[in-house]
Amino acid sequence: MADKKKDSDQTEHAEGEAPLHGLLAEYDSTAALIAASKKVRDAGFEKWDTYTPFPVHGIDGAMGIKMTKLPWIVLGAAITGLTTAILMQWWMNAVDYKYIISGKPFWSIPASVPIYFELTVLFSAFAALGGMLALNNLPLPSHPLDLKERFAKVTDDKFFLMIQAADAKFDERETRALLEGTHPTVLDVVLEDRTSPSKLPTGLVYGLLIVATASLIPFAFIAKARFAKSEKTRVHVVGDMDWQLKFQAQQAHPFFADGRAERPEIPETVAVGHLREDDHLFRGKEQDTWARTFPTSIEPSADALERGKEKFGVYCAPCHGFAGDGDGPISVRAQELAEGTWVPPTNVHQDYLRQMPVGQLFDTVTHGIRNMAGYGQLIEPEDRWKIVMYLRALQRSRQTSVDDVPEAERGALK
Amino acid sequence: MAAISDVNPFVQPPKGDNDFARVTDNVSRIAEVNRPPRAWYIAFGISTSLLGLFGISVAYLFWEGIGIWGNMNPSYWGFPIVNFVFWVGIGHAGTLISAILYLMRQTWRTAINRFAEAMTIFAVICAAVFPGLHVGRPWLPYWMFPIPNQMQMWPQFRSPLEWDVFAVGTYATVSLLFWYMGMIPDLATFRDRSTSPLRRALYGAFAMGWRGSSRQWHRYERAYLLLAALATPLVLSVHSVVSFDFATSQMPGWHTTIFPPYFVAGAIFGGFAMVVTLAVPARQFFGLKRIITINHLELMSKIILATGMMVGYAYGMEFFIAWYSGSAYEGFALLNRAVGPFAWSYWAMIFCNVVTPQVFWFKSMRRNVWVIFFVGVLVNIGMWFERFVIIVTSGSRDFLPASWGYFIPTAWDFATLAGSFGLFFTLFLLFCRYLPMVAMAEVKAFVPAAHASGDHH
Known part of the structure; x- marks a missing residue:
């Protein structure tokens, strides 16, 4: 040692x-x-x-x-x-x-x-x-x-x-x-x-700083995307959701003789629930003229009017307005833009509409008229009738007299 | 000299004039020789070939979609989830050995904990691959994580599948931290023994400047204890959460409260089987018989026997509860397992998991490396079948007889499964070649010379 x-x-x-x-x-x-x-x-x-x-x-x-x-x-x-x-x-x-x-x-x-x-x-x-x-x-x-x-x-x-x-x-x-x-x-x-050097080489330090900063860039883009609005479609790296392996309407199909991917209905057949024989209920007609009465299955009631009001608010009011004066928000906006292409929606309180048979009003809701689109695909027939019923109520509301109020309640109005 | 030496370089006794030095040399030389034994090359060749198969399977999957697999109405989960649960289960032994046996002061764990931990991490990697592939659009799994995305959506935290993301993710992360922290002192040994500047730089970087200071050891041991205490409930929770995927559903055969403990016992059982399957050849080829002795293998055989009995008890209890509950659907689901169209898989599972471990009642069997190895392999097969039985038999016979079907895996199912083994063994063989296979510092702390002062507490 x-x-x-x-x-x-x-x-x-x-x-x-x-x-x-x-x-x-x-x-x-x-x-x-x-x-x-x-x-x-x-x-x-x-x-x-x-x-x-x-x-x-x-x-x-x-x-x-x-x-x-x-x-x-x-x-x-x-x-x-x-x-x-x-x-x-x-x-x-x-x-x-x-x-x-x-x-x-x-x-x-x-x-x-x-x-x-x-x-x-x-x-x-x-x-x-x-x-x-x-x-x-x-x-x-x-x-x-x-x-x-x-x-x-x-x-x-x-x-x-x-x-x-x-x-x-x-x-x-x-x-x-x-x-x-x-x-x-x-x-x-x-x-x-x-x-031994006591510090890291300056080049390495700056290099690491640059890499660290650059690595934040993708996160900055994500943050921007979360708080900004864009009109472009969303970016999909793999587009298999956007372009799916399936046939769409109007496309050609090699399998069928007529070459169409969209298949027509088979003749002489009716899908379940689509027979719709009752002309009055489904088409608003009685013996080939517009029905002047409501179908028997559509009974006037407060519930039916409430339902009609709800559907009117969803489908009709945007153009015709909640009171039917033809002043819905879409119409107001279109007239503000004043592009000259807008046909103003009809005021439902006009005389000819007061006298129009309910069957014809029903048909208008179903198939549309002039610029108005048909709503038959969107609204069930019963609901279309209730809309018409509510429309009649709206029309009546502009032409009332004290005689319409039940006698017992007339006192409250005075 | 042949390109690859026929002589195993590890048959000579390790160098060193004391027990500490001999432990260092015995473990370090494995990573230091220029040419590992021929068996390593053969195993590595097979593993990388299978890994290539895995790459092809996944590439074709990405190109074509999950239609290449046999998952089909009504058995939607099929192989990907069977493989996921299988690999997660394998991944349980490592942290169990590291954490639970550490808290129980089972010092024999030091011989096997490092490579059991490595096995855990590689198994969890294999496991994590499958749900990622199984979501169908494998480029979108980031939707599972709570990261702000351009869709302004967040994950749904009330789903057990989302719990799985956190459970498996946490388990993988904590296992990796535990494994790495345990390796720091051994990486420092490699650094100090290295002769080439490259090895010195690489091992040195990962050793983080560890110099064995006692003040550092004090905090290190405290951190290790804390990690062990954290990892212990984690081990038990991971497979419990995986079992929630099944148990919180309403499917007959899945909707049972026994699932969490039953899954955890099965995971430990399967994990230990994988540890012995790897340990037997590893100690043979890398000359580690002095460190991983036959006594260690015997102790592991006992754990396999004990957990095998628990799993067998769970199989029996499932039948009892199915009958005792009086639920017609539950009763049918269990009977369907034993005698239905997938009865072959059920009885394969019973044979491998319940019958074969019984040989370990005999001491001579527990000390025979061949028996241990083959039981380990059979238990692995059995545990794979257990997940197959649970997932496929229940899935293919649900409430509506109109939607019943038979699950038929495709060649791609098998290719992906085999490929995942390639991934696992490739990682494991690289680990054997380049990292400390045995926790040297921990082994040294328990050699008799470490307590020469008579300082026993």
């Missing part, structure tokens, strides 16, 4: 210039390391450490290492994860994008629990690894100990103890004597590292 010490003394002189970083002692066994650690601890040093290939049992006490605060960091992350999971599910499914699934509430605790648990664990796991690395000052690319070739054995089978020269109690001679008293196999000096 004495020889080895001489060697180390010589290397100290040979290396010369660089300032002293610390004194490094090497041991063969965990027992020797623990014994040495206790001595160094009791001598009151603070800036010192031991280096071992595996976590040595009992070294924490021997070195006086205090319990790390890592568990508190992980607890904080767990609470953050749980809070994130609660807020995320509540906001996304109950506030920002509500959708009804099997009558379940938009937000309830039982259905959210699995994701509470998963995000709690996920955040905590990142905090455990990230917190460990951060508290340990890792990654640490270079260290004065790396200059010692012998120190490579620290990840194999050797145990080291180093006291830093920066420690307040460090005195080269006394500290050396203290370490010699612990019987190390080798005692060596460690000099400051002056060869």
